[in-house]
Amino acid sequence: MTETANNTVLQVRNYSLDYLTASGAFHALKNIDLEVGAGEILGLVGESGSGKTSMAWSIMRYLPSNAREVGGDIRLRGEDLTAKSPTEVNCMRGKRISMVFQDPGTSLNPTLSLGTQLTETLRRHRGLTGKQAWSEGEAMLDRVGLKSPAEMMKRMPHEASGGEKQRVVIATAFACNPECIIFDEPTTALDVITSRQILDLFLDLQAETGVASLYISHDLALLSRTAKRVAVIRRGEIVEQGAVDAIFNAPQHDYTRQLIAAVPRPSDRLTQTRPSYQDQPLMKVENVSVHYGRKPFLSALTGRSFEHFAGNRAVSLSVQPGEILGIVGESGSGKSTLAKAMTGLNPFEGQMTFAGRTIAGLADMDRAYRKNVQMIFQHPDASLNPRQKIREILARPLKLYGEGEGSAMAQRVGDMLEQVRLPRTHADRYPHQLSGGEKQRVAIARAFASRPKLVICDEITSALDVSVQASIIELLLELHREHSTAFLFITHDLNLIRQIAHRIAVMYRGDLLEVVPAEDIISPERADYTRRLLAAVPTPAGASPAEADL
Amino acid sequence: MIELLKRLLRTPQGAVGLVLVVLVFIVVLFGPLLAPRDPEAMSILARYKGPSASFLLGTDQYGRDILSRLLIGARSTVTMAVFATLAGTFAGAFIGTVSAFLGGRADEFIMRTIDAIMAIPNLLFALLIVNLLGSSSINALVAVAVAFAPGMARITRSVALAVRKQDYVSAAIARGESSRYIILREMLPNVVAPIVVETTIRVSFAVMLFATLSFLGLGAQPPATEWGLMVSEARQYMHLSAGILIWPSLAIAIVAIGFNLLGDGLRDALNPRTGG
Numbered sequence: 001m002t003e004t005a006n007n008t009v010l011q012v013r014n015y016s017l018d019y020l021t022a023s024g025a026f027h028a029l030k031n032i033d034l035e036v037g038a039g040e041i042l043g044l045v046g047e048s049g050s051g052k053t054s055m056a057w058s059i060m061r062y063l064p065s066n067a068r069e070v071g072g073d074i075r076l077r078g079e080d081l082t083a084k085s086p087t088e089v090n091c092m093r094g095k096r097i098s099m100v101f102q103d104p105g106t107s108l109n110p111t112l113s114l115g116t117q118l119t120e121t122l123r124r125h126r127g128l129t130g131k132q133a134w135s136e137g138e139a140m141l142d143r144v145g146l147k148s149p150a151e152m153m154k155r156m157p158h159e160a161s162g163g164e165k166q167r168v169v170i171a172t173a174f175a176c177n178p179e180c181i182i183f184d185e186p187t188t189a190l191d192v193i194t195s196r197q198i199l200d201l202f203l204d205l206q207a208e209t210g211v212a213s214l215y216i217s218h219d220l221a222l223l224s225r226t227a228k229r230v231a232v233i234r235r236g237e238i239v240e241q242g243a244v245d246a247i248f249n250a251p252q253h254d255y256t257r258q259l260i261a262a263v264p265r266p267s268d269r270l271t272q273t274r275p276s277y278q279d280q281p282l283m284k285v286e287n288v289s290v291h292y293g294r295k296p297f298l299s300a301l302t303g304r305s306f307e308h309f310a311g312n313r314a315v316s317l318s319v320q321p322g323e324i325l326g327i328v329g330e331s332g333s334g335k336s337t338l339a340k341a342m343t344g345l346n347p348f349e350g351q352m353t354f355a356g357r358t359i360a361g362l363a364d365m366d367r368a369y370r371k372n373v374q375m376i377f378q379h380p381d382a383s384l385n386p387r388q389k390i391r392e393i394l395a396r397p398l399k400l401y402g403e404g405e406g407s408a409m410a411q412r413v414g415d416m417l418e419q420v421r422l423p424r425t426h427a428d429r430y431p432h433q434l435s436g437g438e439k440q441r442v443a444i445a446r447a448f449a450s451r452p453k454l455v456i457c458d459e460i461t462s463a464l465d466v467s468v469q470a471s472i473i474e475l476l477l478e479l480h481r482e483h484s485t486a487f488l489f490i491t492h493d494l495n496l497i498r499q500i501a502h503r504i505a506v507m508y509r510g511d512l513l514e515v516v517p518a519e520d521i522i523s524p525e526r527a528d529y530t531r532r533l534l535a536a537v538p539t540p541a542g543a544s545p546a547e548a549d550l
Numbered sequence: 551m552i553e554l555l556k557r558l559l560r561t562p563q564g565a566v567g568l569v570l571v572v573l574v575f576i577v578v579l580f581g582p583l584l585a586p587r588d589p590e591a592m593s594i595l596a597r598y599k600g601p602s603a604s605f606l607l608g609t610d611q612y613g614r615d616i617l618s619r620l621l622i623g624a625r626s627t628v629t630m631a632v633f634a635t636l637a638g639t640f641a642g643a644f645i646g647t648v649s650a651f652l653g654g655r656a657d658e659f660i661m662r663t664i665d666a667i668m669a670i671p672n673l674l675f676a677l678l679i680v681n682l683l684g685s686s687s688i689n690a691l692v693a694v695a696v697a698f699a700p701g702m703a704r705i706t707r708s709v710a711l712a713v714r715k716q717d718y719v720s721a722a723i724a725r726g727e728s729s730r731y732i733i734l735r736e737m738l739p740n741v742v743a744p745i746v747v748e749t750t751i752r753v754s755f756a757v758m759l760f761a762t763l764s765f766l767g768l769g770a771q772p773p774a775t776e777w778g779l780m781v782s783e784a785r786q787y788m789h790l791s792a793g794i795l796i797w798p799s800l801a802i803a804i805v806a807i808g809f810n811l812l813g814d815g816l817r818d819a820l821n822p823r824t825g826g
Contacts, residue, residue, distance in 0.1 A: 370726035383717035387739040
């Protein structure tokens, strides 16, 4: 016990933080106690709004002007950070304590080369000359596994991929051999395979340098693999803290239990229905290609050649009535493009057949087709018009498809809200008065208003917290059973899709690689890319070792 | 609405702007009642007088009471400016939203046309229209409205383009809504905030543009009490009495500053991110 105490690098004791708002003080953090030792990774897990990012900013001493520190202290090797002057804090940041942000696209300055941004830290905190810093920077990029570091130093952020940029950010964080590094969801903005690589890199560097790491994440599965100890934070309070195994296998607090139960596990099948594959398919997509980009107006004059960007290349698949077809792939693989083509948001080449009717272009998508094929979008904030009340949003499809008038309409809107487990009184609210999960329920209610035969769900749970995600999935499956609606479920979450889909389609860079029954996705005969994708997915927390090996 | 007013009053520029604009509107509404004298009653003996108890702001070259002329002139000056701006705003906002919604070649065509029109300075463009239509107050109003529309269209389009990419517009298209419904019900309500701000600021430009047109003799005609015209007429007599020139100029400045400040305040008040 004494040994760990000596080894403590970062210590947060009884720390509380308030934000002053127009409606009084908001308690962002309440009596937080955390300790990170040298060479240790402490995972901080919580849902959005739990205060995990506030904690990170408090440690970095970068708080907004309306923040008030009510009590407690934050110590780095025994020195109280809350007592330090701004100048001292400036010297400390980047040198003794540094941070890796969620999105490398926004945490790097787009107008400076990667090398300039990396060497700035070296010059400032280690007093190196420009030349020394540059060669040191190259060595660092080499260390974070970037090929041809010399060339990478000269590149601008937009010339590097997301994974490469995050590697540069990590190199910058490790540049001055800090004592403590805060990782704020460093892999959330990246693709599955890339984030796996970044995670491996992080673990290697961590073991090599013995830095104390505070790893903030909402992803329990991921934390269970990286951290030794985990603290669960909820509404500004740490509800449970302990070793990873203890937390995941024998959670003490209800909230922790709830969180762990909400994590999708491929072994728990949630769908019991079995669609018939003998029937005529409900939706048949044949050789559908989508090209983006329009020839610039004056390109003929300037003589510049113009090439279309292919969003989809000759995709063919079919959806049976009442089937849940999952589509997985990384960002840019063309999943959403296909969904947009099927809902008439993108022009396409090729042919679709819906319930026996041929659809060769946007003009063939008449009202009956649109009524039967509905789409739910990723961000409920963006898919509900902020200037319309829920009543108006839900009544619109009824009116459009001629399914209700006057008082019957009000009744229907209430019924729709109840169907998605929302109180009838929500009809009088505006979208911004609802939580993210509630908004997504409204979007689901809107899609089901016309009793469609096929609903396309485009990453509908990825903007939501894990416990909200679980309840949304439950609702969708219930609607699926009740109306035997077919779903086209687009996601990047393989664990989730293995739970609910009958068949899974794998897409890669605009091509459809394969369509396989969900239970066969782990078979070794799958395409190379599918296997790599599966290998990169973090095993869910608390999964049995046998399953973790798969 | 009350919430918005509160937020508006919290910023100094919003509070000052609101007070000035409210004062201006009181004068516009009740000016003729407040005016102590007949604005067109001449008096040979009382020419070029400085401020006194009987003529609070003095008299002009014909011995007319400047205060009364200003109070009555507010109605034509400010009302004209507001109506011209509103007309220009509605036309511009509609063109901009339609252009953003249509996209592609239609958007390109509309916007390049607008660019070509915008290359002509506002004043020159207004002069051109007044010259074509003949000089009168109504024609000046049309000229200012037409001159404002392209700028409004550009601003609206840039906001509408962002709205066009929102999923609720995609959702409306996917459910098969008509273009009319999407433009009027889904898009326009969401581009309104920046347009309101821009409109308020433009009212002050319109006041000045009208004043300039009248000054050049192309707007209101004597003996109208339009402020720009008053400045224009006073020019030749300013060595006899500076007040004739100063008071109407000051009135124009107050209206311009008031609307400008109100616009600044509204921009902050309508932006949810700046509010507490």
